[in-house]
Amino acid sequence: MRPPHKTAFRRGLATIAVAATATAIAIAGQLPASATDASTARNASAGASTGQPAAAPKLTNLAHLNWLLDSVPLLSGVPGHTTYNQASEPTATAPWVYANRNADGTFTHVGGGSITDAAKGYYSQGSFDADDISRSAVVYLRDWAQNHTASSKQHAYELLRELTYLQTSSGPNAGNVVLWQQHDGTLNPSAIPIEQPNPSDSAESFWLARTVWALGEGYAGFKSADPAFAQFLQQRMDLALGSLDHQSLAKYGTTEIANGVKVPGWMIVNSAGATSEAVLGLSAYVKAAPGDQAAATALARYAEGIDLMTSGGIGKWPFGAILPEENSPTFWHAWAGMEPAALSKAASVLNRSDYQKTAAIDTAQFTAQLLATGGPVNGWTPTPADQTQIAYGVDSRVEGLIAVADATNASGLAQLAGVQAAWYFGANPAGVPVYDPATGVCVDGINSDKTINHNCGAESSIHTELSMLALDAHPDVSRIATSLNRTTATDGLTVVEAESGTLKGSATIVTPPSAWTGSANWSGGKYVQAGAGDTITLTLPPLQGAHRILPIADLGNTSGSGTTQWTASAGARTTNLGSSANTTDAPQGIAPTTVYLQPQTLPGTAPDGTTTLTAHVGGAVNLDAVMVQPVVSHLGLAGTNTTRDVYVNGTDQRVRQHLSAAGPVTVQRFDRFGQSVGGPEMLGSHAAITVEAGGFTVVSSR
The missing domain is CATH 2.60.120.260 (Galactose-binding domain-like)
Known part of the structure; x- marks a missing residue:
């Protein structure tokens, strides 16, 4: 699920609309509700022939995302738009933007906007966009690296070729990216309704930031496997950074004032959210190409800007969150919330422990409070006004928690990651699972009235699978997430x-x-x-x-x-x-x-x-x-045979908290950075626990 007009959201809309309902004809085929990735079945039965206990089945299932992919012609003769091996490989791959669920459980491909030409199948926006092409490439790159899936390598290759076709390679807009494309390959630089920038390659944008994300992870993935293609991706990274050097990076060191608050003036489209997605790619790229000083400088400067967007603190709104928008000190949104994940990745590459600390504060203090208040709703403006929840927001929290946990050995953040990821398996406002590992189908979101949007478009599928890849790579986190299927208490703001x-x-x-x-x-x-x-x-x-x-x-x-x-x-x-x-x-x-x-x-x-x-x-x-x-906020989750309660201290003093749950329980205390304080304790019924200043305590039972 995405906002129907993404740039309007970044200009400050307080709500994210549910994905557009179908008004379109079915351009492509339909996905059976029972579609199952073969690797899932193999993993489930792996132990049968070896006599060893079977490993937990993989949660990652790319079947639905695979189905969203379609072949797209790479039209020749379009000024400024070429790609790798275009003459010998005249088609590439892109995911349809939306997928509407039919009454029988199958899905129909749908483009963005309304149908403007039924004969051609044209949409007012398009069938494919650079936002989803780039992030789909990241999914397949990570699956290829983690699971060695040959098909994912090929999908990543085709998606990156398609993405670089959308990148303008010459002229005054070189390095920028056209957002929309029709299913026959025709570019649509000026979508209806108009989005900014218009034309979409006339300035930097969210989609340029995401292109940098995909190019960076793509270069790292193909550097050894296909050096020639990696060199092409490096050239396109240079092109993208050249454009950014003349736009946001040209303002490095400047500051702005927003309602009296000083903010950095060099974020991509004035957004820490957009900048964070570029930083994810730059971190991967600089690690793989440490000699590229221009990229390293861009990474350092953008990471510095993200770090400066931290706000509040213990007991002070927004409780240490990295705010996403330069122009508002009173607006946090879950959509595009990769700031802590990106800052942590950058901190590791740049060896900046201070940046790692900022990311830890966001994840251990703000995210803990967010979870106790009901989860990653779309908007705190500054009250938790927009109660819609989508996979993008959930994945952003999961990836941030895991990134900082990995970098700092903060076991408390790994615990919170499992608690947050339980959203996919039923511990959410709707109280039902919203992802099916057997089919790879997710939902486009949970509405503010707790009803479910059962469509499953590209953005939702992408971010769900990014979460599943992270869970598969962290079995302890996965075990927590999959053991919890309902919420028993939320007592936060x-x-x-x-x-x-x-x-x-x-x-x-x-x-x-x-x-x-x-x-x-x-x-x-x-x-x-x-x-x-x-x-x-x-x-x-x-x-x-x-x-x-x-x-x-x-x-x-x-x-x-x-x-x-x-x-x-x-x-x-x-x-x-x-x-x-x-x-x-x-x-x-x-x-x-x-x-x-x-x-x-x-x-x-x-x-x-x-x-x-x-x-x-x-x-x-x-x-x-x-x-x-509450001085001590409380989130309670439960599963078939387990409970897990998180108590969050909103003050700078230790607090004693009495439990009402029956024992025995295991108690683990964590400080304001998510680090363990002492070892696990076993307590009986109606015990009292300690919650560290600005930290949290996890109480679990089996």
């Missing part, structure tokens, strides 16, 4: 809308024309405008345990002034929680709006049993909402 409170004084509810500000969401689509002396009292369900309180006001409000004092009431007891700012000196800079919805963590803690919060306004404020964060 919750949101209380300001407009739901009891207002006293002149406070009024305001409904802006749009909930989306351009870089964040007004939570619930409304806010409260209040002045000096007003009060806003919010009712909570009685809090179980202590909680941190994070008010959200528009700090960019030029009419704002003063501060707001907060108190918590639990029965007759009132606790002073401290104050939050009503406004701040936050220059808009490159942010699309002056509205600045930054959560602020109050210094005090709401005690156990709190039922109301009261805001005592001094000055003028536009109050949006309050986020309520």
Whole structure:
């Protein structure tokens, strides 16, 4: 599942739409629901002839992705578009963008957009795109390297030839990439609706970043197996880096201001998400070609930019996450969330332990909190507003956790990777498996209402199989993931809308024309405008345990002034929680709006049993909402014969936590970087555990 207009999402749309439904004719064949990769069957029965215990069946199954692939003509005479051995090999391979599920369980190939020419089978966007071609190549390259699959080597070769055909090789746009292509090979540089850049090869883009990803891993894969082809890929990498040198890399060392926050000015399309995918390729390439100083410099500079996008910290939104967009300090999205994986890979190549630390903070602190809050939803804006979950977001978390775990021996991150990957096998909001290892079929996502989009397009299939390859390469992580099939508890961030409170004084509810500000969401689509002396009292369900309180006001409000004092009431007891700012000196800079919805963590803690919060306004404020964060958040998962609970400490102090689960249980403590603290402990029923400052504790039973 992908946003129907990818560039619109990167400009700041707060929601990712469910993949477009079928309005198209069936250009290609249909995949039987029972299609099974032969290697899966072989793995399942491997022990029968040897007398040895059978290894766990491989989870990777490329059958559905194979079916998405189609032959595409490499048209000659198109200015600026040639590829390797084009004259002798006039066709290549590309995956269809979408696959809609039919009532009988088969699938139909579908292109992007609407049908514009039924006779030719043309779509307003196209049948194939560079985004999916590049990432499909990565899947096959990794499968070839890991499983030595001959067919994957051939698919990778054909996909890379097709991808480099889309790369413009001469003229003013040399190095950039055309995004869309029709099934007969015709390029569509200006899709409908218009995407930026337009034409799609007129500037750097997400698809150029992903081309660098595929070229880097492709060069590393073919360097020894096919030196001539690897040399061609190296030439195309040089072409891509030459283009980037004149665009984002030309701004290296510059900074921008977004709502008062200083950010690096040299990200690809101003996005750490896009830059991260290029860094994945550059890390693989520089490791395989250590003498290429230009590539090493590009890798170092882009990695530095990603590192500078870390934000918040223990107890402070967004809890150490690497934010994806230069123009918004209040927007995190799971889509294209490869930042921690990429930074960790780059850190290993560049020998930068500081970058590895940043990636560890994102994975151990932010990702742990994300999981306890319900998982990798599409958007925290800054509240967890877009509850849709897709394989891209899940895979990004899994790959980041595993990359840092591998690089730093952080066993806690390997545990979290297994917990996150259990999403595919039923531990998700819908409560059902969304990937079938017997067929390679996944789903395009779980909607915010917990219904499932049963289509299975290229992006979903790609990122699902990237996760499965990672799990197959890490059996301990795989065992955790496949043993858990349901969620038993999520107790993380919750949101209380300001407009739901009891207002006293002149406070009024305001409904802006749009909930989306351009870089964040007004939570619930409304806010409260209040002045000096007003009060806003919010009712909570009685809090179980202590909680941190994070008010959200528009700090960019030029009419704002003063501060707001907060108190918590639990029965007759009132606790002073401290104050939050009503406004701040936050220059808009490159942010699309002056509205600045930054959560602020109050210094005090709401005690156990709190039922109301009261805001005592001094000055003028536009109050949006309050986020309520347990001092210890909790994620519970279970399987047929096991349970696994993760307790996440949102403070900088150790916390004791009482368990209600029956024993015996195994308890493992991890610090704020995911490193083990002491050995596993065996505890009985209703025991108390310790959760390290900013860290997490895993409690498991069998």
